[in-house]
Amino acid sequence: MMDLTRLRSVYESEGPFATVYLEGRSPSEESSEQLRLRWRDLRERLAGAGAGDAVLDALEASVLNVEYGEEQANGRVLVATENAGVLLAEPWDAALGAGDAQYWTRLPELGAYVREECRSVRMLVVIADEQGAVVRQEVLAQQHHPRELGSETVEGGAETDTHKPRGQALSHKRLQRRAEQAVEHNVEEIVSRLRTIEAEFRPRLLVLAGETQARSMVREKLTERLAELRVDADRGGNQDEAAEQALAEQLREIAEKESARNARERAEQLNSGLAHGQAVHGDHPVARAAEMGAVDTLLLEYGTGTEREAFLLKACAETGARADLVESGTGLAEGVGALLRFPIDN
Numbered sequence: 001m002m003d004l005t006r007l008r009s010v011y012e013s014e015g016p017f018a019t020v021y022l023e024g025r026s027p028s029e030e031s032s033e034q035l036r037l038r039w040r041d042l043r044e045r046l047a048g049a050g051a052g053d054a055v056l057d058a059l060e061a062s063v064l065n066v067e068y069g070e071e072q073a074n075g076r077v078l079v080a081t082e083n084a085g086v087l088l089a090e091p092w093d094a095a096l097g098a099g100d101a102q103y104w105t106r107l108p109e110l111g112a113y114v115r116e117e118c119r120s121v122r123m124l125v126v127i128a129d130e131q132g133a134v135v136r137q138e139v140l141a142q143q144h145h146p147r148e149l150g151s152e153t154v155e156g157g158a159e160t161d162t163h164k165p166r167g168q169a170l171s172h173k174r175l176q177r178r179a180e181q182a183v184e185h186n187v188e189e190i191v192s193r194l195r196t197i198e199a200e201f202r203p204r205l206l207v208l209a210g211e212t213q214a215r216s217m218v219r220e221k222l223t224e225r226l227a228e229l230r231v232d233a234d235r236g237g238n239q240d241e242a243a244e245q246a247l248a249e250q251l252r253e254i255a256e257k258e259s260a261r262n263a264r265e266r267a268e269q270l271n272s273g274l275a276h277g278q279a280v281h282g283d284h285p286v287a288r289a290a291e292m293g294a295v296d297t298l299l300l301e302y303g304t305g306t307e308r309e310a311f312l313l314k315a316c317a318e319t320g321a322r323a324d325l326v327e328s329g330t331g332l333a334e335g336v337g338a339l340l341r342f343p344i345d346n
Contacts, residue, residue, distance in 0.1 A: 024075030049104035140255035281337035290315035304335035
């Protein structure tokens with residue numbers, strides 16, 4: 001799901017708008033030159049459609065002024081106008097092979113961007129051991145390597161050795177108890193930090209990975225809110241490249257299942273809403289609801305464009321609505337529907 005108010009500032013500017021999609025590609029030594037050639041082609045096409053030098057120069061500075069390597073290879077979406085310059089410059093996880101695209105239109109063409117944002121899954125990934133945990137904020141999209149937004153190591157403050165001693169002597173039992181208390185203290189510090197990050201990052205899932213016993217201890221200490229988000233990852237970790245790859249693959253699988261589950265849930269909500277006057281579908285009914293401020297969640301079919309999509313996104317962004325996806329073939333008229341804040345007369 002995407003909060004469309006994130007786009008409200010884009011729509012506050014007057015058009016026409018230039019919208020550019022740059023496909024993500026594998027980094028190479030030729031990335032810089034390839035990017036320049038790709039941009040030159042896009043610039044020529046935009047100029048041919050009527051875009052002036054001011055908007056083209058602003059876009060060019062944003063497109064080409066990136067660091068060598070991964071940044072040059074990342075997919076991006078950009079929106080700009082003649083007077084305001086670049087209004088939006090965000091990562092965009094296009095489906096592999098989608099290619100670059102450009103538009104010079106009265107309203108920005110953000111349907112593809114919104115769909116990918118809705119399909120992406122924000123995850124708080126915890127790779128735990130007895131000493132602490134590596135906590136990552138990641139965004140997962142189908143067919144793509146996880147996009148890491150932040151990473152930190154949370155180390156417990158307990159100074160006692162967390163490795164349990166062997167033997168049955170009383171002193172050993174005391175040391176063992178101290179070690180258990182130190183591990184428990186470390187876990188509490190990890191969970192405390194997770195609560196803070198969750199409140200800021202707002203992930204859809206909390207994924208527990210790493211050592212089995214450490215995962216179990218973290219799981220037992222989770223708050224009710226964190227427990228609701230929890231999913232276990234039992235493959236890989238951060239020990240080496242092979243472990244990282246195994247974990248990344250499982251994270252993609254988890255993201256795909258979550259996206260499919262969410263799409264089914266939205267379809268069920270739509271069908272129930274249609275039966276009780278709390279939902280509509282089709283270009284014109286949804287547009288009317290959007291103009292009335294009645295749309296709570298705009299529903300788009302993945303892979304299906306709709307005729308008035310640019311207008312619907314603008315109207316819903318201006319009224320604080322959200323957007324989400326249902327799978328293609330759900331049966332939405334013109335590929336668009338809406339869950340309503342209040343019933344409207346047909």
